[in-house]
Amino acid sequence: MDSAQADIRAAREHLDAQGWIARRSEAFHHLPPPALPDWLAAHDDAPPLDEPGWTLKQGASSVQARWLDAHDPAQRAELLAGLPRPGAAGEGEAAPFAWAHRGLCREGLRLHVAATPQREPVCLQLHHQPRARAEAPLLVLDVAPGAHCVLIETHEADTDRPTVAQNLHAHIRLGQGARLQHLRIAAPQPGDRVAHHLHVQLAAGADYAQALVATGSGYHLQRSHITLQGAGASARQAALLLLGGGQIDQQTYTDLQAVQCASQVETLALAQGRAHAVANAHTRIAPGCDGASVRQRLAGVPLAGHPRLILRPHLEILHDDVQAAHGATWGALPEDALFYARQRGLDEAAARALVIEGMAHALLERCLGPGDGLLAQWLQGGWLARAIAGQLQPREEIHHG
């Protein structure tokens, strides 16, 4: 048995001994994940990788990309180099997902983005295509001190493929003064079981903005753990959840560990039918974090039918000299804007789509900043409008009581 096989076996033995996520788990009790066998099913007879799941579009010399086979001992060692052991990255109750990932991971991509002389942004487009019925892809992204990276990461449903169980982990590390604008699209098939785990670490003065657009599926977890380790680091996360059906569990854990750090978390969940969405925001300010600033804003808009929207803002503040605000609101689409659009000639469906798309754009722009370049190009490309039309077509009215 080589070291890769030994590592895989050790992870599986750990899971056998410790078990899967408990039904009573605080983090997962609203939407418990499928049982462990779903996330490990295909390992023993996993086919060789004909082509990688990750594809990267970029032309910058400042980017190093390495596709690595996790069944090859040397490549596995390179792939996992510098990453924390499962359970040691602050996963908390999600640690079994990390062990399951080690027990199944077949391939990964390591990216390193260096700073450019003029600090102009390095633009990357990264797409992941599932390659197995159960899989555990890995992404490791290092953004060097002073570098500025714009990353669009897409996971879009391909209707021709069978449903998958995907336990994806990404480790993102920003060096001192580095900046990453990260747009993530996660639109699985209705029957897919998807769990994406992002572990983000920020050094002093680093700035991270993640805008997520996610749609529902059979099981869909989007979990980010963002650690602001250095003074003056800042993180913004915006999540747009579009659910015509299915479910999604969005969990954001932000850990402020240094002075003058700032964090913003904003979620907008638009749902209809029998969709079920849970948005958790948990922000912790460690002792000694002078001048830290945190803000959480969670909003849910039921559009039609009987969707369940659960919003859970949570602050844990262990220092006095901080600014903090949080809130959760459930509401409707702005009636005055809808009527205004209709008075200008738009029918009800068109007015509704326009207003929803506007709310979505506003959310993403608050996170990523005013659009230009690659992000603006993507946002104007029509995907969002199509996703809104596909997920949130007008249906029956909401019934109360």
Added chain:
Amino acid sequence: MTHTPQPLLQVRDLRVRVGERTVLQSVSLDVPSGALVVLMGANGSGKSTLGMALAGHPSYQVDGGQALLGGQDLLPLPAHERARAGLFVSFQSPPDVPGVKNNLFLRTALNAVHEARGQPPLDAFDFLAGARQTAKELGLPEALLGRPVNEGFSGGERKRNELLQLALLQPRLALLDEIDSGMDVDGVRAVVALVQRLRAQGTAFIVVSHYLTMIEQLQPDAVLRLDQGRIAETGGVELARRIARTGFARQAETAEA
């Protein structure tokens, strides 16, 4: 108001309720094509209610009466079909539409109306050229075309933005609800110039205003005074001058006597 034998807008005994309160008791008026009627009245007399009721706002319940536009009964139509039939109502407080760029909003609206009229849609390039030129004529900074609708606009910019929509949509009938409030002198001039141009093309206007200077410049065909949900008095521009001199309270007393 004798431009055409058949008025473009015919309102008869319109009765409108907002919640439990009947705001319009019985309103009747005619507006021919190309004509301009000024509607005056004290606060709460029902001027804005008339506009919102004609536009089909769901909070304004029509309990009786009739409103025909070009012979077509407006009241059974949903709001967007009234707009496509040629009714434009400028809002006293135009709302924000967060995240929707002004030029996208305008082009979407314009193409919806074009489609209803059987006209081909405008592509983004053609639309933008026309919108920029019109915005310039109205004194609306071009940068506002690329910003979300009304978000962060001043009061005057919001009103100019209403004028931009009016100019591009070219309705058959426009009801302008205090379009001059928040406007500077140049803005009022822009209102007058645009109204005159559209009137010449056949657009009819109902203008709600309290300010004599603009009313005189608009050269209305008729001035109506609305009081307690009814048309209490009809006249020419001299009625507006009298109201400006003596106020609405005095006018009401005179009418009762």
